[in-house]
Amino acid sequence: xxxxxxxxxxxxxxxxxxxxxxxxxxxxxxxxxxxxxxxxxxxxxxxxxxxxxxxxxxxxxxxxxxxxxxxxxxxxxxxxxxxxxxxxxxxxxxxxxxxxxxxxxxxxxxxxxxxxxxxxxxxxxxxxxxxxxxxxxxxxxxxxxxxxxxxxxxxxxxxxxxxxxxxxxxxxxxxxxxxxxxxxxxxxxxxxxxxxxxxxxxxxxxxxxxxxxxxxxxxxxxxxxxxxxxxxxxxxxxxxxxxxxx
Numbered sequence: 001x002x003x004x005x006x007x008x009x010x011x012x013x014x015x016x017x018x019x020x021x022x023x024x025x026x027x028x029x030x031x032x033x034x035x036x037x038x039x040x041x042x043x044x045x046x047x048x049x050x051x052x053x054x055x056x057x058x059x060x061x062x063x064x065x066x067x068x069x070x071x072x073x074x075x076x077x078x079x080x081x082x083x084x085x086x087x088x089x090x091x092x093x094x095x096x097x098x099x100x101x102x103x104x105x106x107x108x109x110x111x112x113x114x115x116x117x118x119x120x121x122x123x124x125x126x127x128x129x130x131x132x133x134x135x136x137x138x139x140x141x142x143x144x145x146x147x148x149x150x151x152x153x154x155x156x157x158x159x160x161x162x163x164x165x166x167x168x169x170x171x172x173x174x175x176x177x178x179x180x181x182x183x184x185x186x187x188x189x190x191x192x193x194x195x196x197x198x199x200x201x202x203x204x205x206x207x208x209x210x211x212x213x214x215x216x217x218x219x220x221x222x223x224x225x226x227x228x229x230x231x232x233x234x235x236x237x238x239x240x241x242x243x244x245x246x
Contacts, residue, residue, distance in 0.1 A: 006032060006040050014050075014060045022056030079207040079230040080104040086245035087169050087205055087228050088112050095166040098195050099126060101150035101188075102171025104205040109133070120163060122151040122191065145185075152187040160194045168199035172206050174213025175227060177239045181219045189217035196220050203228055203243075211235055 001009075009029055013020045025037045034056075041058050044050040050058045083104055088111030091097055099105050101123035109129040112119075119137045124144060130137055142156030170192050173183045181204055183189050196202045202225040211233045227242040236242045 001029070001032060003040065003043075006036070007044060010037070010040055010044065011050075011060075019053065019057055019059045079209075080107055080205075082230050082245045083205050083207060083228050084108045085111050086243060087203055090203065091115055091117060091167065093117065096120070096164070098163075098165045098168040098170075098199065099123060100168070100170040100192065100195070101125070101148060102205070104207070105169050105171050108169060108205075109135070120165065122156060122160075123149060124151065125149040148185075148188075150188065152185070152191055156187075156191060157194055160191065160198065163198060165195070165199040167201045167203065168195045170195065170202065170204050170219075170225070172204050172210060172219070173215045174210045175204065175206055175222050175235075175240070176212055176214050177222055177235065179214040179218055180221045181225060182213075182215045183217055183219060184215040186217050189219040192219035196224060202226065208233055 006029060010025060013024060013028055022034060022037065025041075026032070026034055029037060038056070041050060041052060045052045045058070050060055052058050080103060084107035087105075088108045091112060093116045096118045097120070099108060099119060099121045106123060106125050106129070109126060112135060113133040116134050117136070119135050120140065121137065122140045122142070127139065140151055140156050140159050142151040143153035144151055170181070172181045172192075175181050181192065183192070196219070204225045204227045206227055206229060208229055208231050212235055222240050225241070227236065227240050228245055229236065229242055230245050232242070232244055
């Protein structure tokens with residue numbers, strides 16, 4: 001197993017539980033030695049993706065800030081691709097849309113290449129995907145959060161308050177009946193709230209690992225949007241409007 005694949009498998013373990021110990025990694029990475037796993041964890045720690053704990057355990061680097069985008073980009077890839085394709089199918093020629101920062105929303109652009117639309121974004125990663133498309137793109141200014149590849153802050157919020165969208169496609173760290181559509185970062189939450197208020201339709205792209213997850217800041221209520229997921233859950237059936245991507 002090559003290093004990239006091992007580290008992707010290690011990061012996927014954090015979707016199952018918050019803190020994972022060395023024995024858990026050893027069982028899931030069948031045939032990989034504990035010394036190799038320790039080296040991979042050390043590399044992920046040095047890259048700022050995980051935090052090493054005593055006894056060989058580790059956790060994702062989360063809390064008052066969002067998970068680094070390079071961690072999120074290599075987990076739940078099939079689910080994110082399915083959701084992004086479904087979201088892109090909802091966009092019509094001539095529309096003005098907003099695409100949020102995030103690894104799932106980023107994947108939408110490959111399915112929008114031939115659509116004649118106006119796109120507004122606060123994702124720095126999305127810029128690299130624009131070449132060869134028919135999309136007219138406006139990037140909102142502000143402060144760049146390098147870890148999440150997101151543009152945020154007072155300048156961003158002020159600009160977005162005067163912009164209006166046919167459809168908005170947002171990311172989220174979690175969704176919950178009480179915590180709503182949520183994120184660990186206040187500036188991200190505030191940005192999402194502004195965009196939601198200025199959009200005719202709001203979609204949140206969130207795979208089922210976000211189901212019931214609660215982080216510090218609520219952006220808006222769970223029933224104020226349509227959540228696009230790869231599978232139905234009890235929470236969604238009872239509390240939300242949603243689309244199951246197929």
